[in-house]
Amino acid sequence: MSLGKVRIFPLGDSALTVEFGNVISTALNKKAIALANIFEQARFPGFIESVPAYASTTVFYDLIAVRRNFPDFPTAFEAVKDIASKAVSELADDTEETSRTIEIPMHFDDASALDLTFVAKMSRLSPDEVVEIFMCRIYRVFMIGFLPGFSYMGEVDERIVVLRKESPRLLVPKGSVGIAGKQTGIYSLASPGGWQIIGRTALEMFTPGQKTPSLLRAGDLVRFVKADHQLLLADAQACA
Amino acid sequence: MSLLLQKPGILTTVQDLGRNGYRRFGVNPGGAMDRAAARLINILLGNDDNEALLEMHFPAAELLFEAKATFAVGGGDFSPKLDSDAIENWRPMAAKKGSTLRFGGKASGNRAYLAVAGGFRLENWLGSSGTNLAAQIGGIDGRKLDAGDRLGFRKKTGKNKSVDSRRISTSILPPYSRFPTVRIIAGPEVQSLDKRGRASLVNHDFSILNNSNRMGFRLSGEPISLSKPIEMISSAVGFGTIQLLPDGQMIVLMADHQTTGGYPRVAHVISHDLPLLAQLGAGDKVAFHLIEASEAEELALEFERELSFFRIGCKFQAQSWAS
Numbered sequence: 420m421s422l423g424k425v426r427i428f429p430l431g432d433s434a435l436t437v438e439f440g441n442v443i444s445t446a447l448n449k450k451a452i453a454l455a456n457i458f459e460q461a462r463f464p465g466f467i468e469s470v471p472a473y474a475s476t477t478v479f480y481d482l483i484a485v486r487r488n489f490p491d492f493p494t495a496f497e498a499v500k501d502i503a504s505k506a507v508s509e510l511a512d513d514t515e516e517t518s519r520t521i522e523i524p525m526h527f528d529d530a531s532a533l534d535l536t537f538v539a540k541m542s543r544l545s546p547d548e549v550v551e552i553f554m555c556r557i558y559r560v561f562m563i564g565f566l567p568g569f570s571y572m573g574e575v576d577e578r579i580v581v582l583r584k585e586s587p588r589l590l591v592p593k594g595s596v597g598i599a600g601k602q603t604g605i606y607s608l609a610s611p612g613g614w615q616i617i618g619r620t621a622l623e624m625f626t627p628g629q630k631t632p633s634l635l636r637a638g639d640l641v642r643f644v645k646a647d648h649q650l651l652l653a654d655a656q657a658c659a
Numbered sequence: 660m661s662l663l664l665q666k667p668g669i670l671t672t673v674q675d676l677g678r679n680g681y682r683r684f685g686v687n688p689g690g691a692m693d694r695a696a697a698r699l700i701n702i703l704l705g706n707d708d709n710e711a712l713l714e715m716h717f718p719a720a721e722l723l724f725e726a727k728a729t730f731a732v733g734g735g736d737f738s739p740k741l742d743s744d745a746i747e748n749w750r751p752m753a754a755k756k757g758s759t760l761r762f763g764g765k766a767s768g769n770r771a772y773l774a775v776a777g778g779f780r781l782e783n784w785l786g787s788s789g790t791n792l793a794a795q796i797g798g799i800d801g802r803k804l805d806a807g808d809r810l811g812f813r814k815k816t817g818k819n820k821s822v823d824s825r826r827i828s829t830s831i832l833p834p835y836s837r838f839p840t841v842r843i844i845a846g847p848e849v850q851s852l853d854k855r856g857r858a859s860l861v862n863h864d865f866s867i868l869n870n871s872n873r874m875g876f877r878l879s880g881e882p883i884s885l886s887k888p889i890e891m892i893s894s895a896v897g898f899g900t901i902q903l904l905p906d907g908q909m910i911v912l913m914a915d916h917q918t919t920g921g922y923p924r925v926a927h928v929i930s931h932d933l934p935l936l937a938q939l940g941a942g943d944k945v946a947f948h949l950i951e952a953s954e955a956e957e958l959a960l961e962f963e964r965e966l967s968f969f970r971i972g973c974k975f976q977a978q979s980w981a982s
Contacts, residue, residue: 431929432930483963496953562919
């Protein structure tokens, strides 16, 4: 793709961000993930890691190692910027992606769905309708951040969009599934948080002992299913 | 052959230079707040720069050497005493079996480091022994240390009683102060500040608030405003990123910061000066001085060259401590 609308800037003296835009969009997110993967696969000397976000990729590097390995560039930033620019120009305009689809079994009982009644009230729907609408969509994991293994997913159906809580909960239970605007996410660990909690999963979203500790990764597709009756067909029938 | 925590101190954790490669899964690198202090005392002891050590806050831990060992303390000066003798920061010291290390009072700084020659025997998680308090893993069971915790030594050291007169030359130590001028480079949203905000950033002092911690330092000072509101979506942030909060105050992200953030990034503290900031506590002040990214790189390179020279001498010396 052309570098036209892409912004490349330093994020401190040991990282650089490639920004494709400033909106939440699947097309831009695909580019961010594809670019992060290029860096991970063709690791340049001094490369530490790449982090895809909604519409940007940040590359962290060891500036000392980059300076040693790229003496022709005046700075480490210029050297990494050159590598990043070339990688961006090699990205296809319409980025292909092979996504995994992961099923997340959910509980919607009162103890799990802490804000379901509130969300229903705000949406002028019944709690059951909120749940059905929520489960009808397949969500894209745009990025992992905030907590180890916390997934930022979208987009939530307009009918059940609610803003985050005015004052965050001091402790959101582990596994809680929340809505914040058009985003949905799973609290991989117990944590303070302000998203409206509509259910909970018992699935471990973050397993420290594993080499890939997070169950989800950017680019995954997520389908929520009811833990008590995992019949996909029955759910699908409700999604008219 | 271990170090026993008789008293845990208010927040004592195992740290190293951080856990890289897992930010994309939301796992932050963490690591020592004052990387310079951690590296310097490790190098002094002949250790790898990245060797795990203890990071202590004040009131600090009380530690019993259950075997003799060579150790060093650095970073903040918490008035260390080995049994009845006051000892100095930044010097290799020999502890006898049964010696107790205590910290009598905070003379300077807010984070002190304790390393032993040869390092501690610790489990490794995703390439690091450092404690990740959010994920509750690394260090010892992913938590701050408690009374009764034991850290095993990997090597027998402490042969020479009077270790030697080597100490870290003051020229290589960070110029710690309770009111440092810390150099920053511009962040991607600095152009979105209004004219007054851009001036305030570098012309005013900022105080560190008491709700500051290993995740971030909250600053209080002249409110800073944007020339017009900007829409932000979350993206990666780093150790030293200075974010502007909606109330016009700033937060500097520190070692345990979240991997991503959605507030305007007005600036970044340069790597070279992060240790100066890392030693500040509530009530201390900081001033910012804006430099070019290329200068930040030169400062980092210069420090690295100094460390290289220092490392050569220390490696040789450390061989005499093995027993």
